[in-house]
Amino acid sequence: MxxxxxxxxxxxxxESRLEQIIDSRIIKVVSDLKEGEELLSRIQVIxxxxxxxxxxxxxxxxxxxxxxxxxxxxxxxxxEILEAAIKVERFSGNS
Numbered sequence: 359m360x361x362x363x364x365x366x367x368x369x370x371x372x373e374s375r376l377e378q379i380i381d382s383r384i385i386k387v388v389s390d391l392k393e394g395e396e397l398l399s400r401i402q403v404i405x406x407x408x409x410x411x412x413x414x415x416x417x418x419x420x421x422x423x424x425x426x427x428x429x430x431x432x433x434x435x436x437x438e439i440l441e442a443a444i445k446v447e448r449f450s451g452n453s
Contacts, residue, residue: 384428396436397426403434422446 367375398406403423404414417423422442425432 380429397433398436398439400432400434403439407439417442 400411400414403409404411407414414423418425423434424438425434427433
């Protein structure tokens with residue numbers, strides 16, 4: 359088990375460090391986006407595809423769709439949703 363250490367820092371310094379961590383994670387996700395690529399929340403994906411929340415969970419857990427976390431929020435790349443739909447269509451043999 360990893361040793362944890364509690365340090366004595368001022369609240370403003372703690373807030374500043376926390377902001378830096380959050381900003382770096384947001385920058386990483388945004389930098390991974392292609393220009394003009396759309397990030398959708400879970401609700402947006404559910405509405406756009408007309409599926410149930412449990413279906414979106416299934417697709418994510420099965421690896422059909424990839425989700426991206428920013429803080430407590432989950433997002434999906436629209437381009438990846440379209441690619442997954444094409445793969446599923448090809449696999450199922452529907453034209």
